Amino acid sequence: MTCLIKNLLQLTLLALLVSGCSNAPSQKNSTGFSLPNGLYGHAVVNNSDKIFVLAGSQKGGLSRDIHIINPQTKKVTTLENKLLPRRYHSAVWDGKNSIYILGGVTIWDRYSKLQPLIEVYDIPSKQVKIIGEMPVPRRFGSAVYFDGKIIVCGGSIFPRIPGEKLIPTNTVAIFDIALKQWKKAASLPFAEDTRTVIIKNHIYAIGGYNNTSSSDHFSQYDISNDQWTSLAAIPQNISAHSAVAVNDKIYTFGDYRDLKASYVYDLSTRKWKQSSFKLNASRHNAATELNNVIYVIGGTTSPSGPFLDSIQQFSLLK
Template sequence: MAKCKQPGIDLQLFVYNFSFTTERPVRNLKQLMESHTNQRGCTMFAAALSFKRLFAVALTLVVAGCASAPEAPAPKAESFTLKHARFGHTAVADDEAIYVFGGTNERGFIGNIERIDPVTKTSTVLPVRIMPRRYASAVWDGGELIYIFGGDGFQQGNYHVEPTIEIFNTRTRKVSRTKMHLPRRLNSAARLGEQIYVVGGSTFDADSGFRTSPLVTAYNFNNEQLNRLADLPDARDTQVFAVGE
């Protein structure tokens, strides 16, 4: 196709303007092209170029311009590898490290604790064990103790909701235990002041299986008791967070 090289005709500029105007520039362009055709014999598309073709050209340029914008490279994720693959575990951080408790894998329930050092990016299996459990919750008390509540356990060939609170000392690496009244799996716990609130979760009944619970209990550090509070409006497996503490 022959190109019309007459001065004063700028198709690119017209397409830019076209995106903000109506048919009026189209008629002006046709008149301009026809006048140059009569003078120079240039027959580019003065009579054949339609409104739809101009719209297609404009749309193509707009799309091409948007697609050509460079994207910022995605940041690289830091890699932390556990010694033991697992799911259903619980994890909590103190002011030095991240602790991973229990869980399960293809070989069954796990009863170890892994400590992740965020500085060296290494994980170490600690020389202490907890009761094998999954779907528990864990809370750091702000000092040197981590409390583990509820979850699933497996004993003598039977699954059960674990009725034991385990207390792990991050300094001595020892575990102590106390009774958990109203145990639940998939509960959520958070510390607020001198208490840990354990919220929701599921209980187990031999006839009906697992059932979500509206229970809210509070573990008091001073008397080491778990007291029942007002129930949630709705029973649920949930997540809870403390704000402002």
């Protein structure tokens, strides 16, 4: 275990001790259908009932909160200081009671550091535990869940020499939850920060950023054969976006420069086109689909803000 990871573990234990001082979780409720505060670089998942907004960056620093959105009542419940502070991370739901949070950037000793620790949020008990480390910690790695495994694609790693640019990676790693073991899979065709979605037994990597420029790359990963295939390019280069798969379509939301960009890819026609959604300007947002409604949550419009508290909704029902 490296010295950095030891120090991060010590910081984690201190944070857990501080957040565990009360007998009950610190909780706030809101009836306005928006986040309690602006947030970007966060992760979002749903468990077919509620939507969970996890950590991210807010005014004043990194968040440690979990915001739980009830789409039926339009109520947002906040569990304060439950998580490690991090942004530009990923999260997946295991189809049961657990949400896995991994990757991203934390702040340690006043500097940004890659976060190696994996957290698990237990939905029924509202408790969080740490179960291990990523073999290749990364910023903007994108994760999906499939058959008891978490598959993490792409992202960036910090250089060994301070002041140098981030290094994009095409590494794909698979975490077996039951065995708590990692293995390496076939690499992405391109080294970049990307967004991934899963449809059946295929993963799709959409757009990205290689720390020099954004891309129009679109690739398909066959999980069974451990093989990547390049597909039709996106109509424009996109990065700092979110993506959602619904049935046999993939939707994207936002872009670093074109903040209102929104595209849809149809697997049946194998073509991209602009979506009909009227997206409010944002980048570094996060999106999820629940009951035929896509929720695009938070984001920002520039490095200095404003940081958005919005919950945009797009119905897929005609």
